[in-house]
Amino acid sequence: MAMIKTHLRNPTPALKHVLDMLQRTLSLPQSLPGRAQVPKDVKEGHFAVLTMDDGCAKRFVIALRYLNHPKFQKLLEQAAEEFGFNQEGALTVPCRASELERILGDQWK
DSSP: OOOOOOOOSSOOHHHHHHHHHHHHHHHSOTTSTTOOOOOTTSOTTEEEEEEEETTEEEEEEEEGGGGGOHHHHHHHHHHHHHHOSOOOSSEEOSSOHHHHHHHHHSOOO
């Protein structure tokens, strides 16, 4: 089971909620009845994220370490405000694929 470890001093309530939801999802056994199987491309220590570009979804598999990235944390807070977290499967974030690609390519600036 993967543990989400972050080094946040004062996470906002929205970000704390997102991290708690991800942690619960990661810690549930795969064999629970009614639980969707994690896709094979989502390896241990990763999670799936969706972006929307003009109604078209693009899926990313992201390492848990990005949960400590300040720009990614901001996206998670925006996602909590905009979409809530009663969704199942990949987490939808409110940005275009190109914006998420820039964040993922950012070397923690």
